[in-house]
Amino acid sequence: MSVIKPKCLYKFRSINLDHKVGIERFKQIVIENKLYFAAPSEINDPFDCKIPPNFDADEKTLRQFIIDETRxxxxFPGAPDSVIESFADDVIASDGVKKLSKDMLASMRLAQGQILNRNVGVCCFSAVKNDILLWAHYANGHTGICLEFNIQKGIQLFHRAKPVKYYKSYPNVNFFKCYHKNEHWMPKILIAKANCWKYESEWRVFKFDGPGLEIFPECCLTAIIFGCQMQDREKHFLINFVKENKMGIKLIEARMKENKYGLKFMQIT
Known part of the structure; x- marks a missing residue:
């Protein structure tokens, strides 16, 4: 079933004029149109991207896998099919299958983190801008900002966006089922998180040439939303900076609703 993508995705950030790295990263986004894609090890959830695939399979599946891999x-260049099939039968008949699965699991767990951190960069977004916890956790207690990206205007980047799936327990990512369907197990673990993170409504964009910066279409950054607790010093800096460098970006201020828990948003003129 196809997933309907939201019109906009949001990225929360802290902003503090005393933190030079954070300010430079903000300028990179607004002026240079570059987003940072982090290594999985930089993500704040220690369980993230660490789900190990399992190797449960019936003998027929295992036998075919051994044959394909041996070919x-x-x-084993040019080995006859009869020899390869005989070898697979010998492995199945012995305890070699158990040892094979055990060894594969051990080596996969060892290599998984290294492979992901070397080859994968991830940039995280949310489908919502009004969640109080998101502002608290990722925008430094509502003193930071939320960047609004229009997906339709940034299709070159956001066609790769995938929604995170949330689970009560580790999802069953079966190596052999993925292999049989000519799929890779890795993307399945990159979008799996514990159910307690569900409030984030997270979407992720990946790059598979390692962590680092990637350029996005200038027109897709459509708004910067100020947190309801932002200090005047940062607010004045942001207003002046954006007006001097990017006139097309809307400036919006989050405010606390008067009579209930929630946020409302007012455009700054």
């Missing part, structure tokens, strides 16, 4: 192994 593709450069150590």
């Amino acid at each position: 593709n192994n450069p150590d």
Whole structure:
């Protein structure tokens, strides 16, 4: 079933004029149109991207896997099918399958973190801008900002956006089922998180040439929303900076609702 993408995605950030790195990163986004894609090890959830695949499979699936891998192994060039199939039967008949699965799981767990941190960059967004907890956790207690990105205007980047899936327990990512469907197990673990994170309504964009910066279309950054607790010093800096450098970006201020828990948003003129 296809997932309907929201019109906009939001990225929360702290902003403090005393923190030079944060200000430079903000300028990178607004002036240079660059977003930072973090390594999985930089994400704040220690369980993130660490779900190990399992290797449960029936004998038929295992046998076919052994045959396919042996055929593709450069150590066995031109081996006859009869020899390869006989080898697979011998592995299945012995305890080799158990050892194979155990060894694969151990090596996969060892290599998983290294592979992901070296080859994957992730940029995290939310589908909502009005969640009080998001402002508290990712915008330094409502003193930071929320960047609004229009997906339709940034299709070159956001066509890769995937919604995070939330689980009460580790999802069952079966190596052999993915193999049989000609899928890779890795994308499945990159968008899996514990159910307690569901309030984030998170979407992720990945790059598979390692962590680092990636340029986004200038027109897709459509608004900067100020937190309801932002200090005047930061507010004045942001207003002047955006007006001097990016006139097309709307400036919006979050305010506390008077009679209930919630935020409302007012455009700054």
